[in-house]
Amino acid sequence: MLLEKKRIIVTGGASGMAASTVRAYAKEGAHVFSLDILDEQGQKLAEEATDQGPGVVHYLHCDVSKRDEVRGAFESAVSKLGGLDVLVSAAGVNRIIQPEDLTENDIDFIFGVNVYGTMYANQEAFKYMKDNGGKILNFASVAGMNPYPAGAHYSATKGAVASWTRSIAHAWGTYQITVNSLAPAVWTPMYEERRTEFTSEELKAHDEAYAKAIPIGGKLGDPDKDFVPVMVFLAGEGARFITGQIIPVDGGLASTR
Numbered sequence: 001m002l003l004e005k006k007r008i009i010v011t012g013g014a015s016g017m018a019a020s021t022v023r024a025y026a027k028e029g030a031h032v033f034s035l036d037i038l039d040e041q042g043q044k045l046a047e048e049a050t051d052q053g054p055g056v057v058h059y060l061h062c063d064v065s066k067r068d069e070v071r072g073a074f075e076s077a078v079s080k081l082g083g084l085d086v087l088v089s090a091a092g093v094n095r096i097i098q099p100e101d102l103t104e105n106d107i108d109f110i111f112g113v114n115v116y117g118t119m120y121a122n123q124e125a126f127k128y129m130k131d132n133g134g135k136i137l138n139f140a141s142v143a144g145m146n147p148y149p150a151g152a153h154y155s156a157t158k159g160a161v162a163s164w165t166r167s168i169a170h171a172w173g174t175y176q177i178t179v180n181s182l183a184p185a186v187w188t189p190m191y192e193e194r195r196t197e198f199t200s201e202e203l204k205a206h207d208e209a210y211a212k213a214i215p216i217g218g219k220l221g222d223p224d225k226d227f228v229p230v231m232v233f234l235a236g237e238g239a240r241f242i243t244g245q246i247i248p249v250d251g252g253l254a255s256t257r
Contacts (some may be wrong), residue, residue: 015036023052029054064091084125085129086234091115096197130177182234183248185249
């Protein structure tokens with residue numbers, strides 16, 4: 001019950017690492033609102049997490065790339081929560097496209113979710129945290145710190161999230177708001193889908209490269225065992241003096257590149 005009675009919003013909470021985070025927060029006694037556009041999946045997760053308890057999870061539809069939807073979702077969630085202690089801004093998308101082939105729509109789409117969505121959610125959280133403090137956890141990526149040739153646009157968005165995080169941590173620290181980013185290297189459904197796009201030779205080379213590059217385990221981490229314990233800690237009182245950090249949860253991947 002490390003997060004008992006904590007009031008939390010998680011964007012992108014219907015799938016991937018965010019979904020694992022929602023489940024973990026509910027197990028630790030938090031009251032969580034999960035925001036996403038995957039309504040059926042998000043509602044099912046909320047019901048299952050609430051049934052398992054002891055915390056409670058609600059689901060709201062929200063496209064984070066649209067400021068009005070973010071504002072409305074936060075107003076609804078915070079009115080029912082009675083305040084806001086933690087925001088996890090995890091909503092994100094990726095598309096594998098060579099940089100020379102990117103269209104305006106490709107760029108607008110990924111920046112709309114990954115960058116604008118993060119900024120909009122953070123701004124809304126600030127409105128409700130400025131009087132009582134709080135914690136904001138954004139999702140950066142190892143891809144934002146290292147070359148990612150087939151996803152340069154994705155890498156650019158995560159670099160932007162990292163810079164935004166450092167800056168607002170200093171801007172909002174006077175309000176007792178901490179702001180940190182996670183840079184995870186974790187096995188997710190999105191990564192699983194990407195693996196299906198490789199040829200057998202490409203997949204073999206990919207796995208061999210990770211075996212050498214990730215000192216712990218030689219592959220991407222497990223979301224429940226390796227990632228969510230960090231998310232629980234960062235949402236709790238033990239992390240009150242940590243801010244402005246980009247925290248790799250990657251088995252050492254970033255340090256070997």
